[in-house]
Amino acid sequence: MSCRGRCSSATLNKLCRTLGAVDQWSFQELIREAAERGLIAAVEPWIEYRYQRNMTAHVYNEEQARRVYASAQSFIIDAKALLAEVERRNVD
Numbered sequence: 001m002s003c004r005g006r007c008s009s010a011t012l013n014k015l016c017r018t019l020g021a022v023d024q025w026s027f028q029e030l031i032r033e034a035a036e037r038g039l040i041a042a043v044e045p046w047i048e049y050r051y052q053r054n055m056t057a058h059v060y061n062e063e064q065a066r067r068v069y070a071s072a073q074s075f076i077i078d079a080k081a082l083l084a085e086v087e088r089r090n091v092d
Helices: 009-015 027-036 043-058 062-091
Strands: none
Touching: 027 043, 043 062
């Protein structure tokens, strides 16, 4: 499974399909489950990434743009860690 281009709730959805009604879970529920299963280190950054992603439609000044950019830089690190964990589990 690849996160190239879009490592998001859709990727985590695929990972957790065995849990039943995952399609009906909120983003927060999905992220919490991913943390409980050790796919991500912490819930809070992923909630912040989602918030900042939503803010991209409302970036009207440089300070907001800087916050979104800083969050994106952290997201890259966490998304790569998630991808590495998913790939590791797919090998095992």
